[in-house]
Amino acid sequence: MSRPRFWDPAGERFGIPTFPWRMAPDSLCTRRQLRARGLRPNGQPVAAQILWRSRKSKDVRAAYLYQPELACPVRPMTPAKWAALAAANRARRTCPGCGRDAGYVLPARYGTCLPCADDIPNAA
Template sequence: MSRPRFWDPAGERFGIPTFPWRMAPDGYLTRRQLRARGLRPNGQPVTAQVLWRSRKSKDVRAAYLYRPELAAPVRPMTPARVVALAAANRARRTCPACSRDAGYVLPAHLGCCLHCHYGDPLAA
């Protein structure tokens, strides 16, 4: 049996240890897995990667892996960050055409709320 295409645990071909999809050894975590544990990479370099070929686009995709023992706890939200995040989300929901809060994130391809783009369906 041949070895998988992206199997390079020594990092000779890709520069860093590289593993195929679902074959990374224990002791490495992605950013999402770190976040789920309440951690952040803490400035450490990428220590390994998982490579796979996307079925949809046929591109080679990568997931970067970090060492959890070098990670640090996630910084807590400060009151100023809470205010800034609320303002950013409010801006994503505010229609530039009618200046109303739509109650949902406006579709980027429309550029305005559904009411302004399609009109009032009950008015006809």
């Protein structure tokens, strides 16, 4: 049995330890896995990477791995950050044509709510 294409735990070929999809050690975490634990990388260097070939584009994709023991807790949201996030989401839902809150994120294809898009000729 041959070894997987992206198997390089010593980092000799790729510069940092590299593992194929689903073969990374459990002691390392991706950013998303850190976030699920309420942590952030905190500026630490990348400890390793996972490489795989995308089925759609055939490009080589990468996911970077970090050491959870060097990670710090996520900073809490302040009231100002909550207000800015609410304003940004409200802007994504407000139709520039009629000025109403559509109740959903406006489709980028039309740039307006669906009732206003129906009034535009050749909108589809």
